[in-house]
Amino acid sequence: MFVLLLVLFLLVALAAASFFQHMLAAFLILLALPVFALLHALIGTFYAAFAMASLAILIALIQTITSSLWLLRQANAAPARRARQAELRRSNRSRIAA
Numbered sequence: 001m002f003v004l005l006l007v008l009f010l011l012v013a014l015a016a017a018s019f020f021q022h023m024l025a026a027f028l029i030l031l032a033l034p035v036f037a038l039l040h041a042l043i044g045t046f047y048a049a050f051a052m053a054s055l056a057i058l059i060a061l062i063q064t065i066t067s068s069l070w071l072l073r074q075a076n077a078a079p080a081r082r083a084r085q086a087e088l089r090r091s092n093r094s095r096i097a098a
Helices: 002-017 023-043 045-097
Strands: none
Touching: 002 023, 023 045
């Protein structure tokens, strides 16, 4: 029964999050509210807030690192792409001249 309720709750949270532009952020917030209420009942307000803030900081840190790595990959790939395009232009010019 518990698993069924959990699955239904996740489906409702996903359905509600689909109405927002940033679906992942909305989904995490919709999940965080009941988790915070449960943590508040189990360990108290201060520790629950600290746990949620720690999790949010960890997620933001992981996102920042992955975004930075993606930007570095894009910056390293750009010169190679430009060189290939310049070579292609040169080969097209030689065909036209002939």
